[in-house]
Amino acid sequence: MFLGSPDYDTLEADVRALIASAEGGAGTVPLIEKGASYGEFTTPWGATASAVAMTAQQRRAWAAQDASLQVELDDLSTAPLGTIVGSVSVSTPAGEQRSRLQLDRAIVDPGPGWRLMNPVPMIGALLASMK
Known part of the structure; x- marks a missing residue:
């Protein structure tokens, strides 16, 4: 018989079970969540703000597939709400997905x-700026 199955009925049942398990393992996988924080800024005077993703990124993939997350943040001291402060990227076997990061508060x-x-x-800030 085909694929080592003793008969056609067994083969059909095995193929249907394989298809069902494949469908259960594949789907839309969120990579970057819009509005999620991917970094924090804290000033010496106690002001804080988060670097949040501007756009969501997702892709169809196997749920167990590995992905590598990388965050790049700019240096800043003061900035208004919504300032672009860096980016977050996710590398997957199928390619890179990226979202810019913005401040969630001024x-x-x-x-x-x-x-x-x-x-x-x-x-200290003056000396650091002279380097």
């Missing part, structure tokens, strides 16, 4: 009072 300047009362972070 990071505002702490003002002159904080700067005068906290000279150490200010001097």
Whole structure:
């Protein structure tokens, strides 16, 4: 018989079971979730913001398929809401999927009072910018 099956009825049952298991293992796999945080920014004055994905990325694949996630974030000190601050990419055997990241809230300047009362972070930032 064909494929080592003793008869056609057994072969048909085995093929139907194979197809059902294949359909169960394949589907749309989310790679990047829109609005999900892929990084955090925290300033010396305590302001925080998240780098969130602007677009969702998904693909048809086997559920157990491996994917490699890479996040790239820009350096910043202050920025308005929605500023593009980097990207997130997922490498799969079928290719790379990418989404830009944006701030979920503004990071505002702490003002002159904080700067005068906290000279150490200010001097450190000045020295770091000179490198």
